[in-house]
Amino acid sequence: MAKQRRTTWLTGFLAILYYEFLWNLRKKKIVGLFILVFAIVTLELALPPLLDYYNGVPLTPNSNVVFDFFNGLSGIFLFLIAVATTMNTISGEFETGSITPLLTKPVSKNTVFLGKIVASFLTLLGIYAFLTVYVTVGGILIEGSQNNLQLIPLGLVGLILATMVWGSLVILLGTLSKSSLVAALGSFGVWIGVTIAGGVLGSVFGQTTILFYAPGSGATGSTGGCGPGRVEAGGTFATGTDNLGYMLMQWVLNGGTTLNFCGFNAFRRAQIIESS
Numbered sequence: 001m002a003k004q005r006r007t008t009w010l011t012g013f014l015a016i017l018y019y020e021f022l023w024n025l026r027k028k029k030i031v032g033l034f035i036l037v038f039a040i041v042t043l044e045l046a047l048p049p050l051l052d053y054y055n056g057v058p059l060t061p062n063s064n065v066v067f068d069f070f071n072g073l074s075g076i077f078l079f080l081i082a083v084a085t086t087m088n089t090i091s092g093e094f095e096t097g098s099i100t101p102l103l104t105k106p107v108s109k110n111t112v113f114l115g116k117i118v119a120s121f122l123t124l125l126g127i128y129a130f131l132t133v134y135v136t137v138g139g140i141l142i143e144g145s146q147n148n149l150q151l152i153p154l155g156l157v158g159l160i161l162a163t164m165v166w167g168s169l170v171i172l173l174g175t176l177s178k179s180s181l182v183a184a185l186g187s188f189g190v191w192i193g194v195t196i197a198g199g200v201l202g203s204v205f206g207q208t209t210i211l212f213y214a215p216g217s218g219a220t221g222s223t224g225g226c227g228p229g230r231v232e233a234g235g236t237f238a239t240g241t242d243n244l245g246y247m248l249m250q251w252v253l254n255g256g257t258t259l260n261f262c263g264f265n266a267f268r269r270a271q272i273i274e275s276s
Helices: 002-026 029-054 065-072 076-086 091-096 099-103 109-143 149-177 180-205 207-213 241-253
Strands: 220-222 236-238 260-265 270-275
Touching (some): 002 109, 029 065, 029 109, 065 241, 076 109, 091 149
Antiparallel strands (some): 220 260, 260 270
């Protein structure tokens, strides 16, 4: 009996996945996302060498293009990918009225919801896997051999998880409002609020005390020291959820390196230095 129940649940779950992928293909969402990321990454890879060639600057091979790409792929790009992938996941069913026949199927609401979440995850996996392969091949062809390619799968997983942080917010707003427009605009408002308020509050209270508790770019970490009123020379990168892929790659590559968080507290007028 238990085996039959598991088989029935799996059948329903796979049916929801199939239904969700057909829904996305019918709306040409997946095709549009692939075209978007292809265009953006092509510009990022090809534009700097073209500008150097136009300005007469000799092309210097860069062996860290692929590794550093995961540091630059964050912020508004991840947010837009999350919105495009998940804004119709629940709310679109209510808007078209297809939620009623869907819920009459012999599948529980939890299975429907889980199937939609997994479908979004697999969509992002396909997009970012394509993106990663394209960046790797393009980086090797344009800039020569690349370092730390073995860490790329870790960066890929981090990209997906970082995007799903924003995607979960979009799905929540879409489920509560039953409107794709509210889901998109509401999540965009949250993104703007977190971005602006995080910068303002971080400059007043010290970035590490505020920015660790919100999604987005987070506090800026430095592998160098904290000089008077400035960050000393050293690798600097954002430590928020948007940069999860690059942080995981740095953690594996430089697990023993101290990461400093340098900020300025306007109330105490003293520099804040924290390490982890």
